[in-house]
Amino acid sequence: MNFTPDELTNYREALRDRVCSLCRKFGYEEVCGVGVDGACPFDMHLEHILEAVLTTPRSADIGAYIPKIREKVCSECANQSDSGTCKSRDHAYCGLDSFLILAVQAVEDAFDRMHPAKANTP
Numbered sequence: 001m002n003f004t005p006d007e008l009t010n011y012r013e014a015l016r017d018r019v020c021s022l023c024r025k026f027g028y029e030e031v032c033g034v035g036v037d038g039a040c041p042f043d044m045h046l047e048h049i050l051e052a053v054l055t056t057p058r059s060a061d062i063g064a065y066i067p068k069i070r071e072k073v074c075s076e077c078a079n080q081s082d083s084g085t086c087k088s089r090d091h092a093y094c095g096l097d098s099f100l101i102l103a104v105q106a107v108e109d110a111f112d113r114m115h116p117a118k119a120n121t122p
C-alpha cells in the first residue's frame with residue numbers, strides 16, 4: 001500500500017490522540033521500545049501497521065488482526081527473534097501489542113474520515 005505524507009501524518013496523529021496518552025499513563029514509555037534506540041513502535045513501524053490493519057477485513061474480534069500484524073509488523077521488528085518470539089510481547093512491554101484494539105480503531109476511524117465514500121460502502 002502507498003500512503004501520501006498527509007495520510008501518514010493523519011494516521012500518526014490519530015494514533016497519538018487515541019493511544020499515546022494511555023501508553024504514557026500506563027508507563028509504557030519506560031519499557032516499550034524497538035531496537036537499541038528504543039524507538040516507539042508506532043513511529044518505527046507506522047506504514048507496516050497501517051498496511052496490516054487496512055488489509056485485514058474489518059472485525060469486532062481483535063484476534064482477526066493479529067496474523068497480519070505478526071506478518072507485516074513483527075516480522076520487520078528488531079525486537080522479534082528469528083524464531084518469531086518477542087520478549088517485549090511476552091512481557092506485555094510492547095505498546096502496539098498491548099493497545100492493539102485502540103490502535104486498530106484509530107486507524108480504521110482515520111481511514112473512514114479520509115475516505116468517506118469507501119467507509120459508507122457496505
Ligand code: SF4
Binds near residue numbers: 073097
Ligand atoms: S510485539 Fe514485539 S515484534 Fe511485534 S512490534 Fe511489538 S516489540 Fe516488535
